[in-house]
Amino acid sequence: MVSIEVRNASVDFPIFDAKTRSLKKLVLGKVGGKIGTQAKVPIIEALQDITISLKEGDRVALVGHNGAGKSTLLRLLSGIYEPTVGTAQINGKIAPVFDLAVGMDPEISGLENIMIRGLFLGMTRKEMEKRVDDISAFTELGDYLHLPLRTYSTGMRVRLALGVVTSIDPEILLLDEGIGAVDAAFMSKARDRLVDLVRRSGMLVFASHSDDLLFELCNTAIWMDEGRVKMQGSLREVLTAYKGRDPFEHMSPETLERLGEKA
Ligand SMILES: Nc1ncnc2c1ncn2[C@@H]1O[C@H](COP(=O)(O)OP(=O)(O)OP(=O)(O)O)[C@@H](O)[C@H]1O
Incomplete structure (x- = not known):
């Protein structure tokens, strides 16, 4: 059974090479995590006291200002980061799609990259062999x-990466917004595949600033603010509170x- 249980989890980044005195003088703006200066080494408190419970079928939008902790939360959910305190229990096969370029090797062919990238995203060689023609x-x-x-242009690389990403069968799909930054014409073609991908994955957590994609793919939302969960609820409720309008x-x-919403 696919599930995510995060209990009172925090993630800190110690900044070993920072000058404590100048950090202490910092007045934080609205952007970024909290900087703690009590310890000997200054730390960025990227996530604080996060409690989240997700189950099969959840399609969660992660919203919040720059530096609010969305990417760090996705990395916590993918197991890349361990919580400094608290616990994070993830049950299910995870496909982390944070950066379309990750796992690509410039020296091998596009076809070979399709295989490698698929394996990296948790598919077997046999499964990828079946999909390679379609991709x-x-x-x-x-x-x-x-x-x-x-020898590929940036756009050509994105086509390849998006082709692979949208062909996999993940139980838990973790998407960071990079995929929104694709050439508009190709994105409209990729959109249907993306919607299909999300439909067949057991769970989605998607950090994005693109309302359109969030409307299309998500039904609930988590609003992150200064490393904390400020609000959880339906996509409409949370976006309305976050943006100050519906x-x-x-x-x-x-x-x-x-979109499954009432007028
Ligand atoms: N590897 C790291 N080392 C130190 N600090 C980090 C690291 N990664 C993130 N942070 C800090 O953690 C906080 C949260 O960053 P995060 O990247 O999770 O924000 P975000 O909500 O994804 O922002 P954006 O919308 O700009 O992508 C920020 O203050 C950032 O400076």
Whole structure:
């Protein structure tokens, strides 16, 4: 059974090379985690006292200002970071998609990169062999797929990476917003695959500043602020509080219906 249970978890980053005195003088703005200066070594309290319980079928949007702790939370959920205090229990096969470029090797061909990246995301070689034709067709890269990745443009790399990412079958899909920064024309093509991917994954946690993608993919939301959970609830409730207005307000009844919202 897929589930995530985080109890009173905090993540600190000690800054060993910082000058304590100048840090103490810092007045923090609205952006970024809290800087603790009580200990000998200054620490950034990136996450504080996080308690989250997620179950199969949850599609969670992570929202919050820059530095609020969204990426750190995703890394905690993926097991990359251990909590400094508290616990994080994750049951399920995780696919962390934080950076489309991670796991790509510039010296090997596009086709080989498709395999490697799939294995990195938790697929078996057999599963990837079945998918490679479909991914190749989606990328529209043709003969380029036999050339080393270093000969690709940025957009071509994104096509390849997105093709692989949207072909996997994860139990827990953790997405960081980089994927929103894709060329608009290709994104509209990738969108259907992304929606499909999210449908067949057991759980999604998606950190993004893009309302459109959040509407499309998520049903609940967590608002992070200065390393803490400020609010949890339905996507509409949380976005309305976070933005100070209802982002669904001016949508057509058809769009609202498609998104499963009431007018
Ligand atoms: N490796 C690290 N070392 C030190 N501090 C870090 C590290 N990673 C994150 N932080 C700090 O933790 C806090 C939370 O950062 P995080 O990247 O999780 O924010 P975010 O909500 O994802 O921001 P954004 O929307 O800008 O991507 C910030 O104050 C950041 O400076």
